[in-house]
Amino acid sequence: MATGTLNQYIQTVERMFRLAEGDELARLLSLRDAHVTNRNLRSSDIASLVEGNCVAPLDELIICHLLCVKAICEKEYSEAYSHQSQCVVTIVKILQNQKEQNWCLPLMYTVCLDLRLVAQKAETIQSNGKILEKAAESLLSCFRVCAADNRTSDEDTKRLGMLYLVNQLLKVYFRINKLHLCKPLIRAIDSSPLWYQFPLAQQITYRYFVGRKAMFDSDYRMADEYLSFAFQKCHRRSHKNKRLILTYLIPVKMLLGYMPTRNLLQKYDLLQFWDLTSVVKNGDLRGIDRIMEMHETFFISAGIYLIVEKLKIIAYRNLFRKVYLAENTHQIEIASFQAALQIMGQEDVDSDETLCIVANLIYLGKIKGYMSYQHKKVVVSKQNAFPPLSTL
Template sequence: MATGSLNQYIQFVERVYRTGQGNILARLLSLRDEHVANKNLRSSDIASLVEGNCVAPLDEIVVCHLLCLKALHMYDYMEAYNSQSHCVTAVVKLLQNQKEENWCLPLMYTVCLDLRLVAQKAEATSPQSNGKILEKAAESLLACFRVCAADNRTSDDDTKRLGMLNLVNQLLKVYFRINKLHLCKPLIRAIDSSPFKDQFPLAQQITYRYFVGRKAMFDSDYRSADEFLSFALENCHRKSSKNKRLILTYLIPVKMLLGFMPSKALLEKYDLLQFWDLVSAVKNGNLRGIDQVMEDHESFFIRAGIYLIVEKLKITAYRNLFRKVYLAENSHQIEIASFQAALQIMGQEDVDSDETQCIVANLIYDGKIKGYISYQHKKVVVSKQNAFPPLSSLY
């Protein structure tokens, strides 16, 4: 339909709808299909031409789609967003009318994805919005989600609940973009309790685990973050290097917090050498080195949203440095002054005895050192068994 008259387009959409061809209908109402280049679809009298030629609420969907196309051609992203938002509302009506079938799910996926993309464009051209447009878009996506979640039929073939994960992934993308991660919780609960959670397409499951893994990372649940992000990486298409790099950007610092360091070959393969100097510094307890890495690659860590997570690796560096002191002293009673000297050698020249004791106390509290501080003798007394437990056992 890259060419042809508006009437031909409308008739084709109507015929596809009447014959229940969901995938073709989705393509005909997508903002990313070749028909968007057809100048004949930008009529000045769209509503009157559509009405009477399409059944309700399909007529409303088609009108909104064409008005959105027209607005995009004029680079009026706010008007395009409003039209696409009305389009999604009309699709909600369509889904509600179809009580015993779900063949329109591909159409729902398409209009919802387009709404998110148009909302992002509108946000980019309306800096004063500050996330409000995307927040409103999320409300439209939630209306679709509720229709799907309310379908109580147990048949695997025609339940609309099979559309839930696609919508949840769209919503997660919005909430991460506008930094409203607390809104993810009920969505995650809904998917985890769904009887269809293992029947969703693998690509959707990968996207879901990627976002849930990132949320777990921000919640300091590193064990869960490792599990979800590892699933996403292991099941990601082998040729999707870009997606694998994205997953590894979050999985690598999580693995490092759990005590597993990536190889240089892996970092080179996925163009993530920003982490290599960090790996070396953390392993050796080189605090000056960590500060240098964070300064050199500050924009990368901030852009990825992992700056604070990477900063937590300083605690691991303290633990590794103090373990070196413990091995060098070969004693279960170590002078606080020995730890203080190690800190000074590694770049913290102005650290005093009280600060050193505070660092040790925090490591003991976190379980990274098994022992206690004898303030009377200014010594750290560590356990004779497993004084520095493996990091992987702590989370």
């Protein structure tokens, strides 16, 4: 298809449409296929050459697609975006006309994915999130058609296309930082009875994003569950994706008391976490600050800086546990804790602040015991005074 005339192209598209060859049709209307390099398809007068030349609204789709190809070749990305969004409008029409069949979903996937990619490209020039916001609206128009198709049998329902669209939308919302818009989408998917029929790859993408969202919402158990699923099921050869999942899964696991092994970190080129692991284990607060500063750009761009900040709670717990083991008593002077904090880099901590830190640890269940203000002591439980973090 990299050569051939415009008419041949139109005929092929129409034939695939009539044969209901969804995948083949999708390829023919993809921006990432060889046919986009074919100069014969880039005539200056596409609209009049194609219109009426094949079954409607397929001609409309072809026109928009080829105009988009042309605009991209000319590097006119915002124009390309408006043509691609017209493609989506046409797709919505096609989907609505095809009752009780879903063979067209691959075409919808391709056009929607391309829409997001073109929008991202256009954003590199005019980057205020407006184009991606519009792209999200277009994606939602497809989503509504799919979600509403609830009378068709489970095999032929367009509802099977929902997860793919939700994943595209999640990608957009994460990119433009509108996480609050994810909530209704997540609800729609989680309440869908079709969950196990969605392709595994889509499930993984979905769990990855929802896991990340749970992490932002400080729901670490859920984040752990979703990200772990994504990591375990992700194909072993998708090294890049596995690394991406780990970037979030590791700090979440650390907060829950599981430290990563050096092997794992090395395998995925995430050794930034290795230094962090040892300072958190040792309760080295100065060390945490140092590492946060050293890898600031990485932690911030990955969006995990505040999670790393929260690891200080684990570090406090580990530090105080050391004090407890060294003192070998169940009644520990606050002054000992304070001295430990000062040695570990928090020189300006006074006794009130030490009391406050310990109080929070007891409240969080990381230390079992109670405090006495009069005696300036912490009385820890005779058994299991510092319960293993992974049991909390």
